[in-house]
Amino acid sequence: MARNKFDIDETLETPFNSKHLKRALVYTGKHKKNITAALIFSAFSIAIALLEPLIIRHAVDRAIPDSDYRLLVMLAIGLLTAVVTSVMLARMRTIIMTKVGQSVIYEIRRDVFAHLQKLSFEYYDSRPHGKILVRVINYINSVSDLMTNGIINFILEIFNLVFITVFMFIVSWRLALVVIAGLPLFAIFIFLIKNKQRKGWQAVSNKTSNLNAYLHESIRGVQITQLFAREKTNSELFDKLSRSYRKDWMYAIRYVHLLWPVSNFIEVIASVCVIAFGLLVFPGYVSLGTLIAMSGYAFRFWQPIINLSGLMNSFINAVAYLERIFELLDEPVVVNDIPDAAEMPEIKGDVEFKNVTFAYEDNINVLDHLSFAVKAGESIALVGPTGAGKTTIVNLISRFYNLNSGEILIDGSDISKVSLVSLRSQMGIMLQDSFIFSGTLMFNLKYGRLDATDAEVREACKIVGIHDYIMSLKSGYDTEVSERGQGLSGGQKQLISFARTILANPKILVLDEATSSIDAKTERNLQTGINYLLKGGSQSGRGRTSFIIAHRLSTIRNCDRIMYVSEQGITESGSHDELMAKKGDYYRLYTAQSFESEVAG
Numbered sequence: 001m002a003r004n005k006f007d008i009d010e011t012l013e014t015p016f017n018s019k020h021l022k023r024a025l026v027y028t029g030k031h032k033k034n035i036t037a038a039l040i041f042s043a044f045s046i047a048i049a050l051l052e053p054l055i056i057r058h059a060v061d062r063a064i065p066d067s068d069y070r071l072l073v074m075l076a077i078g079l080l081t082a083v084v085t086s087v088m089l090a091r092m093r094t095i096i097m098t099k100v101g102q103s104v105i106y107e108i109r110r111d112v113f114a115h116l117q118k119l120s121f122e123y124y125d126s127r128p129h130g131k132i133l134v135r136v137i138n139y140i141n142s143v144s145d146l147m148t149n150g151i152i153n154f155i156l157e158i159f160n161l162v163f164i165t166v167f168m169f170i171v172s173w174r175l176a177l178v179v180i181a182g183l184p185l186f187a188i189f190i191f192l193i194k195n196k197q198r199k200g201w202q203a204v205s206n207k208t209s210n211l212n213a214y215l216h217e218s219i220r221g222v223q224i225t226q227l228f229a230r231e232k233t234n235s236e237l238f239d240k241l242s243r244s245y246r247k248d249w250m251y252a253i254r255y256v257h258l259l260w261p262v263s264n265f266i267e268v269i270a271s272v273c274v275i276a277f278g279l280l281v282f283p284g285y286v287s288l289g290t291l292i293a294m295s296g297y298a299f300r301f302w303q304p305i306i307n308l309s310g311l312m313n314s315f316i317n318a319v320a321y322l323e324r325i326f327e328l329l330d331e332p333v334v335v336n337d338i339p340d341a342a343e344m345p346e347i348k349g350d351v352e353f354k355n356v357t358f359a360y361e362d363n364i365n366v367l368d369h370l371s372f373a374v375k376a377g378e379s380i381a382l383v384g385p386t387g388a389g390k391t392t393i394v395n396l397i398s399r400f401y402n403l404n405s406g407e408i409l410i411d412g413s414d415i416s417k418v419s420l421v422s423l424r425s426q427m428g429i430m431l432q433d434s435f436i437f438s439g440t441l442m443f444n445l446k447y448g449r450l451d452a453t454d455a456e457v458r459e460a461c462k463i464v465g466i467h468d469y470i471m472s473l474k475s476g477y478d479t480e481v482s483e484r485g486q487g488l489s490g491g492q493k494q495l496i497s498f499a500r501t502i503l504a505n506p507k508i509l510v511l512d513e514a515t516s517s518i519d520a521k522t523e524r525n526l527q528t529g530i531n532y533l534l535k536g537g538s539q540s541g542r543g544r545t546s547f548i549i550a551h552r553l554s555t556i557r558n559c560d561r562i563m564y565v566s567e568q569g570i571t572e573s574g575s576h577d578e579l580m581a582k583k584g585d586y587y588r589l590y591t592a593q594s595f596e597s598e599v600a601g
Contacts, residue, residue, distance in 0.1 A: 021319075023326060024143075027107055028151060031100045035152060038096040042156045045089035048082050050167050053296035055079045057171070061289030097152055105144050112136050112328060120335040121400045122360070130216030131209045135328050138208060139321040150318065154311050157304040164304070168297045175294045178277050179301050182266040186305065189262055190312070193255050198319060200252030205324060207245035214241055259309040267302030274298045335402055337419045344422035347507035348411050349376030349545030351397065356406035358396060366392050368568035369406070374561075376411075379546045381556035383586065384565035390549045393565065394510045397547070398427055410508070428506025431513070434497035436488065441470055442477040444496060448504035460502040466495035509546040553590050562586060 028035065055075050063072040113136060124132075168176035218225065218234055225234055274294050351374040358367045366389045374380055382390040395401060396408060399415050408415050415423055428448075436444055445457045457477065461467040469492065473479045481487060488496070501509070550556045557576045564572035564585045572584050579586040 021322075024322060025151070027104045028100070030107070031103060034096050034100050038093045038100070038152060039155065041089045041093040041096070042152075043159060045086045045093065046156065046160045046163055048089070049086040050163055050300070051082050052079060053293040053300075054167070054171075055082065056296065057289035057293035059289075060292055061287050101144065105140060108143075108325065109136060109140050112140065112325065115329055115331070115333070118333045118336065119331060120333070120402075121395070122334060123331060125360075128213035128217060130213030132328075133216060134209050134212040135324050138212065139205070139324050142321045143318040143325070150311055150314055154308070154315075157308050157311065160304045161301070161308075164297055164301045168294065168301065171293050171297065172290055175274050175277060175290075175298075178273050179270050179294070179298045181273075182270050183305075186263060186266055190259075190309075193258065194312075197252065197255045200248065200255060201319070202323075203248040204245070204252050205321060207241070207248050209324075211238075211241050211245050214238060259312070260306065263302065263306045263309045267299065267306065270302060271295055271298045335399060335420070338417060341419040342413075342417060344413060344415075344418040344426065345411070347426045349378075349508060350374065350409075350411050351508070351545060352407075352409040353393075354407045354409065356396065356408060357404045358392060358401065359404055360401075365404075365568055367396075370569045372563070372570060372573070374545060376545055378561060379548065379559040381548045381550060381559040381562040382565055383550065383553060383556070383562060383589065388565040389568070390565045391512055394429070394512060394547050394549065397508070397510070398424055398429065426507040427510065428501040428504050428508070429510040429512065430497060430501055434493045436481055436493050436496065438480075438482055440475075440478050440480055441473075441496065444481070445477070445500050445503060448500055452503050456503060457499070460499040461496075463502060464495045464498045466492065466499060507544060509544055511546065511548045511550075513549055513551055553593050564589075 055078055059072060059075045062068065063075055116132070116136070165176065165180070168179060214237065218238070225231060275291065353370050353372050356367055356370045357365055359365045370393075382393060384390055392401075396403065397410075397415075399408075399420060403416070410423075437447065442454070442457060445461070446452050454477070458467060461470060470477055470479070548556055548559060556562060560575070561573060562576060562579055563570045564579070566585060572579055572582065572586050574582070580590065
């Protein structure tokens with residue numbers, strides 16, 4: 001059975017190293033003042049909390065044996081004060097670090113999204129979109145706790161461990177040695193399982209990505225699924241992915257739950273040993289108060305060890321996600337501005353391809369040494385068999401991909417040497433599948449020109465014949481539409497897209513199968529919009545340079561020039577009449593389509 005990309009585990013290009021953690025620390029480093037304040041509050045909270053066993057020791061060894069009730073009350077008040085102060089300081093630290101952590105998560109997600117906006121079509125063409133989404137949402141959420149509390153908690157638990165050790169040696173160095181004797185055993189255990197933990201969470205990361213990718217694809221394609229009655233098959237595939245996820249999750253979580261019982265077991269043994277050694281081995285050196293205090297410190301000593309074990313689990317888990325996040329951030333921006341890229345002047349419309357060679361895959365050229373020139377104001381139709389490279393040509397004009405070799409010039413300027421924003425902001429592209437964003441109709445119409453006035457928007461809609469329909473809606477231009485324009489017909493989405501393009505007033509226009517699969521009435525409205533655009537946005541005057549890819553050849557008969565795209569280039573070029581007289585590829589295609597129309601009629 002053929003495999004889809006969603007059920008293929010991703011492979012990390014580089015193993016995790018300290019650079020990943022350093023990069024994560026760069027984000028926290030921007031909040032040094034708040035983190036320092038949190039550390040200070042935490043240090044005082046820890047130090048004050050560690051006074052509690054000493055206060056109890058003093059009460060047991062002095063106040064109670066001497067029946068000194070005044071001292072006992074003072075010690076009780078001191079103990080209560082220490083507890084309350086410690087809790088308040090800890091709470092202040094939690095508030096500060098929660099704000100810092102959420103700021104860090106916001107900054108990481110902002111950088112990831114900004115980077116995604118710069119990546120070329122090639123990146124999105126080569127991977128399921130669900131696997132991209134899971135990194136922006138799920139993975140960043142998964143490292144949230146590490147960035148919020150994990151790193152600072154690690155530092156604090158180390159401080160806590162040092163403070164407790166100092167206090168233990170002050171109270172009884174002999175029993176302190178008993179308490180820390182179990183550390184080497186715990187360290188060996190950690191060393192043995194750390195690699196298995198990391199591999200386990202990497203596997204969970206893979207399966208999360210696969211599951212999300214398939215879910216995203218299934219939701220997008222639910223109409224096709226129901227059309228072909230594939231609900232049962234798709235449920236079985238989803239069940240298979242879910243079981244695979246559960247299997248890897250159970251494997252990873254097995255090692256998570258090993259840490260706590262092992263550390264807890266060693267802590268219990270240490271506490272027992274403190275009492276046993278205090279009563280049996282060092283009876284002359286240890287008072288009852290000292291024994292109680294050391295029992296408390298033994299518990300407190302292993303508590304940060306247990307906490308560090310939990311932090312290690314979180315760290316290993318988060319590392320698998322950090323790898324994915326930084327892998328995305330390291331994805332090179334292939335189509336990008338060169339250093340000191342020039343601003344594209346106002347485009348007049350001359351376009352020239354000079355020996356252009358392009359391939360989506362190595363050694364499989366779609367275009368090979370293609371050369372042609374278009375004068376400003378010309379309308380160019382691109383026709384030919386599917387996959388010949390028609391859409392590729394118009395995508396290259398907008399520089400959505402880099403060339404393998406050759407040059408594309410607009411008004412004599414090499415488009416690879418001008419900024420992308422200055423180039424694309426002067427171009428308009430109409431696709432067969434017009435994308436409508438969730439939001440109001442007015443938001444969608446102004447998408448390419450935010451400074452447009454409402455009057456300009458209405459005028460554009462009147463030109464393409466969609467104004468009356470919009471005004472018939474209850475909320476008019478403020479009508480909310482859902483993702484991809486659900487509730488709007490294909491023709492209505494096309495007309496809204498046309499109005500959006502008219503409003504942007506592009507200098508070069510690209511129509512990629514923009515009039516296919518629509519009814520005759522909608523096509524007439526679209527044709528009105530097309531004529532308006534081709535004339536440069538006015539009823540008279542110089543036309544604008546346009547490239548039209550059309551399924552219906554009858555719609556491009558009046559173009560200035562028709563280019564037949566085939567065999568990695570352009571095999572025929574001329575007006576409709578010239579190509580028909582030549583009786584070549586275009587003639588055969590047009591004749592065949594006319595015959596099919598007659599038969600269908």
